[in-house]
Amino acid sequence: MFDYKQFYVRLIYIIIFLFLTAKSNDAAENLSPGNCVQTYDSGTDYFPSKVTVTTASLFTIKYNNNYKLVMNTATKDTFALVQCGTPVPTGLPAGTKVFNISLNNVAVMDTSVVPYLEALGLRSHITALGSPFVTSPCLQALNSNLTIISTDNMTLEIQQLSKVDASFDSMSNLSDPKSISISAASDPGPLNRAEWIKFFSVFFNLEDSANTFYNQISDNYNCLKKLPSSNSHPLVAWVAYNEPSSFNNNTASWTINDAPYKKIFTEDAGGTYFNSTTLSYSTSSSFLSAISNVDILIDETFVAPNISAFYTNFNLNSNDNQYKFIKNNAIYREDGLSNPSDGRDWFENAILLADDVLEDMMNVINPNLPTKDYKRLL
Numbered sequence: 537m538f539d540y541k542q543f544y545v546r547l548i549y550i551i552i553f554l555f556l557t558a559k560s561n562d563a564a565e566n567l568s569p570g571n572c573v574q575t576y577d578s579g580t581d582y583f584p585s586k587v588t589v590t591t592a593s594l595f596t597i598k599y600n601n602n603y604k605l606v607m608n609t610a611t612k613d614t615f616a617l618v619q620c621g622t623p624v625p626t627g628l629p630a631g632t633k634v635f636n637i638s639l640n641n642v643a644v645m646d647t648s649v650v651p652y653l654e655a656l657g658l659r660s661h662i663t664a665l666g667s668p669f670v671t672s673p674c675l676q677a678l679n680s681n682l683t684i685i686s687t688d689n690m691t692l693e694i695q696q697l698s699k700v701d702a703s704f705d706s707m708s709n710l711s712d713p714k715s716i717s718i719s720a721a722s723d724p725g726p727l728n729r730a731e732w733i734k735f736f737s738v739f740f741n742l743e744d745s746a747n748t749f750y751n752q753i754s755d756n757y758n759c760l761k762k763l764p765s766s767n768s769h770p771l772v773a774w775v776a777y778n779e780p781s782s783f784n785n786n787t788a789s790w791t792i793n794d795a796p797y798k799k800i801f802t803e804d805a806g807g808t809y810f811n812s813t814t815l816s817y818s819t820s821s822s823f824l825s826a827i828s829n830v831d832i833l834i835d836e837t838f839v840a841p842n843i844s845a846f847y848t849n850f851n852l853n854s855n856d857n858q859y860k861f862i863k864n865n866a867i868y869r870e871d872g873l874s875n876p877s878d879g880r881d882w883f884e885n886a887i888l889l890a891d892d893v894l895e896d897m898m899n900v901i902n903p904n905l906p907t908k909d910y911k912r913l914l
């Protein structure tokens with residue numbers, strides 16, 4: 537005999553199951569950029585896709601049902617990002633800047649912002665650039681909406697910035713309601729810097745893309761750093777010559793450029809990081825004596841277009857073979873990819889693409905890594 541009871545019980549289970557899966561499919565993604573909520577319901581979580589900050593130390597993100605509270609902890613710049621079509625929350629911390637999700641047109645005041653927005657597919661949302669030093673060819677050549685912001689005409693600059701929803705800047709202006717300060721380049725560690733893609737993503741509901749992108753970089757990075765052998769760890773110094781100028785009281789100096797991310801890149805690439813208690817020297821001879829045992833030099837002097845300029849800056853010449861970095865031709869610069877105005881990808885893609893930088897560093901330390909025919913990018 538047909539068991540009606542069991543049939544109905546199963547039917548009810550199936551209906552409940554279908555209902556639940558339909559409901560969770562509905563809620564599986566954040567609204568895509570440009571879309572607003574039509575009928576607001578205070579009980580709905582409008583951000584089922586979230587990011588969690590795992591490595592970076594200079595920003596925080598807290599999710600609420602219809603808004604996200606985001607903070608750059610280095611500058612204390614705080615943002616409430618409200619899903620458009622839903623109410624702006626009350627009782628926000630003083631000074632909180634309110635933005636709609638998602639931002640439409642943005643200004644980019646610092647080149648380091650470009651790769652993050654490009655990686656999230658947001659190039660067409662960049663409508664104003666604060667710097668002509670961008671290396672991204674697609675941004676320069678293909679974005680016909682692009683305005684270069686005037687730096688010498690304040691009236692014009694204000695007019696230009698009035699057309700954007702927000703401007704991403706490495707400088708912080710807590711009293712400018714449209715300025716979003718970013719500290720990606722100073723977050724201490726290669727993967728910290730890369731994880732800032734999550735910071736940018738939350739303004740556009742692009743959490744899923746940010747998670748995918750960051751996980752790829754971090755998996756790749758963590759895999760690559762297993763390649764160097766443990767036998768030899770050449771000593772690597774990151775240095776610069778600072779010519780006399782109005783910025784330094786017309787006094788030249790030679791510096792060891794210490795930063796945590798430089799130490800991590802050096803060590804993960806198989807080198808030994810050179811550091812010193814004295815970071816700045818007023819004579820080239822005291823500087824050279826400090827770095828006399830260094831195997832590999834990374835010259836970060838801003839202007840040094842060729843090796844003769846390098847020798848002149850450091851009072852060296854090509855016969856000074858007592859220095860291993862000269863004898864072994866182991867002097868490197870960060871200008872492998874630049875634009876005609878000498879804007880460098882080192883200040884652009886290298887901030888996000890930690891895995892690419894690690895491959896380059898590895899190749900500097902051991903020319904057979906990551907592969908024998910590897911061509912450095914940066």
Ligand SMILES: *[C@@H]1O[C@H](CO)[C@@H](O)[C@H](O)[C@H]1NC(C)=O
Pocket residue numbers: 572620621622634635636
């Ligand atoms: C945000 O979007 C709402 C529509 O949801 C609009 O009324 C409001 O002016 C927008 N606010 C800002 C700061 O752009």
Ligand SMILES: *[C@@H]1O[C@H](CO)[C@@H](O)[C@H](O)[C@H]1NC(C)=O
Pocket residue numbers: 659660661678679680681
């Ligand atoms: C320029 O802006 C318009 C309107 O926002 C957009 O539809 C278009 O794709 C943009 N063009 C480019 C080349 O990014």
Ligand SMILES: *[C@@H]1O[C@H](CO)[C@@H](O)[C@H](O)[C@H]1NC(C)=O
Pocket residue numbers: 689690691692695
């Ligand atoms: C500055 O820009 C404004 C607005 O475009 C323009 O009217 C003014 O002539 C400019 N000033 C100078 C000195 O170029």
Ligand SMILES: *[C@@H]1O[C@H](CO)[C@@H](O)[C@H](O)[C@H]1NC(C)=O
Pocket residue numbers: 709710711712713
């Ligand atoms: C900061 O923003 C305010 C408001 O837009 C503006 O008046 C001020 O000139 C800005 N300060 C700097 C240093 O740019």
Ligand SMILES: *[C@@H]1O[C@H](CO)[C@@H](O)[C@H](O)[C@H]1NC(C)=O
Pocket residue numbers: 785
């Ligand atoms: C610049 O040099 C002058 C003369 O030696 C000195 O008095 C002054 O304090 C210096 N300024 C700075 C900013 O170092």
Ligand SMILES: *[C@@H]1O[C@H](CO)[C@@H](O)[C@H](O)[C@H]1NC(C)=O
Pocket residue numbers: 794795796799811812813814
């Ligand atoms: C390098 O040395 C300086 C001075 O001793 C120290 O303050 C700094 O933390 C060191 N850098 C790293 C990355 O360990």
Ligand SMILES: *[C@@H]1O[C@H](CO)[C@@H](O)[C@H](O)[C@H]1NC(C)=O
Pocket residue numbers: 839840841842844845
């Ligand atoms: C090297 O660069 C300097 C500028 O710093 C320039 O004066 C010089 O002509 C260049 N030398 C060569 C060989 O290109």
